[in-house]
Each structure stands twice: as structure tokens, then as C-alpha cells.
Amino acid sequence: MVYQPAAGARDLLPLDVAQKRWIEDRLQQVFHRWGYHRIITSTLERMDTLMAGEAIQRQMVIELQSGQNEELGLRPELTASIARTVVTRMAGATYPQRLYYNANVFRRNWEKRHNRQQEYYQAGVELLGSGGLLANAEVLLLVANCLAALDLQGWHLILGEAGITRSLLNAFPGNLQSKVRSAIAHLDRITIDTLPLDDELRERARIMLDLRGNSADVLAKVSSLDLDSEQQQAVNNLKSLVDLLESARKFPLILDLSLIQTIDYYTGIVFEVVSDTDGQAKVLGRGGRYDQLLGLYHPQGENIPGIGFELSIDDLYQTLVSTQQLPQNIPASNWLVVPESKTAEAAAFAYAQKLRDTPELVRVEIDLGGRDTEAIRQYASDRSIAQIAWIKADGTTTIEAVG
Numbered sequence: 001m002v003y004q005p006a007a008g009a010r011d012l013l014p015l016d017v018a019q020k021r022w023i024e025d026r027l028q029q030v031f032h033r034w035g036y037h038r039i040i041t042s043t044l045e046r047m048d049t050l051m052a053g054e055a056i057q058r059q060m061v062i063e064l065q066s067g068q069n070e071e072l073g074l075r076p077e078l079t080a081s082i083a084r085t086v087v088t089r090m091a092g093a094t095y096p097q098r099l100y101y102n103a104n105v106f107r108r109n110w111e112k113r114h115n116r117q118q119e120y121y122q123a124g125v126e127l128l129g130s131g132g133l134l135a136n137a138e139v140l141l142l143v144a145n146c147l148a149a150l151d152l153q154g155w156h157l158i159l160g161e162a163g164i165t166r167s168l169l170n171a172f173p174g175n176l177q178s179k180v181r182s183a184i185a186h187l188d189r190i191t192i193d194t195l196p197l198d199d200e201l202r203e204r205a206r207i208m209l210d211l212r213g214n215s216a217d218v219l220a221k222v223s224s225l226d227l228d229s230e231q232q233q234a235v236n237n238l239k240s241l242v243d244l245l246e247s248a249r250k251f252p253l254i255l256d257l258s259l260i261q262t263i264d265y266y267t268g269i270v271f272e273v274v275s276d277t278d279g280q281a282k283v284l285g286r287g288g289r290y291d292q293l294l295g296l297y298h299p300q301g302e303n304i305p306g307i308g309f310e311l312s313i314d315d316l317y318q319t320l321v322s323t324q325q326l327p328q329n330i331p332a333s334n335w336l337v338v339p340e341s342k343t344a345e346a347a348a349f350a351y352a353q354k355l356r357d358t359p360e361l362v363r364v365e366i367d368l369g370g371r372d373t374e375a376i377r378q379y380a381s382d383r384s385i386a387q388i389a390w391i392k393a394d395g396t397t398t399i400e401a402v403g
Helices: 014-033 047-051 079-089 133-149 162-169 177-185 189-194 199-209 215-223 229-248 293-297 313-323 342-356 373-382
Strands: 044-046 063-065 071-074 097-106 119-128 155-161 253-256 269-275 282-289 306-312 335-339 364-366 387-391 397-401
Touching: 014 097, 014 119, 014 133, 014 313, 044 047, 044 079, 047 071, 047 079, 079 097, 079 119, 079 293, 079 306, 119 133, 119 313, 133 155, 133 229, 133 269, 133 282, 133 306, 155 162, 155 229, 162 177, 162 199, 162 229, 177 189, 177 199, 189 199, 215 229, 215 253, 229 253, 269 306, 282 313, 306 313, 335 342, 335 373, 342 364, 342 387, 373 387
Parallel strands: 155 253, 335 364, 335 387
Antiparallel strands: 044 071, 063 071, 097 119, 119 306, 155 269, 269 282, 282 306, 387 397
């Protein structure tokens, strides 16, 4: 019998891990520089916790059964877990809280697609306790800083506003809103043209379908929709954010008010990070503002504003692997310490530990015996080990550079 990983699971070999860590380490450095602190939440969650935000479809969750007949699931994302943790474990926290994570998530292959993964790796942030322009700008500029740290080329950010889009949909009859929303989300002009709408509403739907592109053009189009004062204020806030982003740095931005697939989860800006290298668009991450989510977990129902994003480590890897930026080899050991006889073994371990105890990281291997001198030299050469330390019983050491 040949044993294989479970369907949708995979093993990471040492080089895979080195390449994954290369990405994670650079993202973590950025998070630290922006004042974010790491949080680690449980891989297991109660199903009622995962379902509370109504952003997760139950069929996506890999469910487990506890001995107490408690419904549990493997987390398919981190935001719900962090929201639960903050309101239940950090009740006296001073806001804003800047938190980041680097974790695995699990999603059931409910569509039964061939070779579909069920375990993924993500890194991301949650900025909690602050709403408004500056918090929104911080998170979006942090995204850009992360991608710059990876030297990722050919990406852009698609920015929408769930609150604006939701309010624009309110003009349509209740029985047709979900169909209009779905048609806009899928850029489906045929459905818009065939729905039983009057001329004014059909034109409104067509305009909403085209609310994508250059920021100034999109803002002008949406302003033509006879907005009420609340909607106009939301548009003005969006314009202020775009202006701030573009003045803070060169920002590859596409405004898209048809970006509504996550509208039930988010209350304000929503965004996707898209790579368009080699002519193929790939979503590398997404996020947005969720000012009512934490209230679902709060004992008194208190709403705490929040905004965050996640970046897919797997998709970043796929995008970067062809650029030769990722490590091409696992780190080589610096030393191979070889006892020349059985009586030299204790001295060899002592010398190896002395090397390891230096302040900087030094990788030291002990030769475990069973090879002659030339085989030891060949092993060191094959593994790109820089130096061999030959140890005699009295502790005398001969250093040999490996050519």
C-alpha cells in the first residue's frame, strides 16, 4: 500500500518551507514596522462562531464532531476568530488594536473539483477600533508596502464601497434586488436587459454595471444617479480616500463599485489585490471594512469598527516562483564537525556546541560515523558545507575549507 496525503492536503518539503518563509518573513517585517502585533487563534472554532457573520457558507467549512456533540469546524478564514477573541479576551484593550496573523485555513472542496486544495496559508491584518479616512488609508497603504517588500510587479488594487453599492441597490424592487446584484457582480448585461425593470431602473442598473475604471470617471458616473445626502457623503468620503492614496504614493488603483460579492460581510470599502503578470489576472488577497461584525460577538452587542485584509501565501508563491526571487536552495550548514575516533566524540560535541553558542546563527552538523575521510569530504561538498572541523580525542582541532 502506498500512503498518500488526504485529498486536498499536501506536504511542504524543506525547500518549499524556505520559500514560504521568505515570503512570510518579509510580510512580518512590514507588519512590525507599522506597529502590528501577532495574534494566534484556535484552528478549531464552534460552528456558531463561524456562521455568526453570515460571510461563510456552511458548505465551505470542514466540520468536526466533538465528544460532547458540539458542532466544530476548521477555520476557513481568520477575521471571525479574531473578532471573537478581541471581544471576549481583550475587553479592557485600548483602541485602536493593530493585529496581524500568519496561519493556515481550511475550506471544504464542496464543488468536488479535481485536485482542489483544502488547506491554505494566509497572512493579514485587522485594524480594530478605528473608523474613517485615516484607518482606511493606513490599511490600503500597508497592502502596497507589503507588495513592495516582496518586489512584486504588475499588480493593482480594485477598490469598491459596499455601503454605496448596497444603498444604490435599494432603489430596485425587493423581489429583484438579488438578481440585479448577482447580474452586476458577474457583469451580466443580458440579465440586466431582460429583467422586468422600467426604463429608469434599467438605465440605473446599466450605469452600476459600468462603475469600474478610472477613479474620476467612476465618481462622476455615480454622482449622476440622483444620490441622497447620505449617499453623496459616502461618495465624497470615497473621493477623499482616493485623493489621499494617490498623494501619499503612486498607487495602481481601479475603482469598482460593482465589486459586491462580499457586500453582506462588509459595511464600507472593499478591495481586491490583483496580479496581472503574463496577461493572467489572479486575486492575491482581499479585504475591507466591517463595522458591525464585532458586535455579533460582543456580550452587550457593542459595535467596534474594524478593517483588515488577507494575502494568500499560496498565490503569492505562484506569482513569485517564476521571478527567481525565492530561495533556490535550502540554507547550507556552515560547519561539519567530525570526531576522528570514538574517544574524540565528546570533544566533537563540545566543539560543535561552542560554534552554535555564538550570537549569530551558525548551522553546525556532527558527522555520525560510518564514512571514510573522502566520503566525508564528498558529503560536505555535496551539501555546500563551508568548513570541516576534524576533532582529536584531546580536543585538538584541524579546520579544513571545503573547496
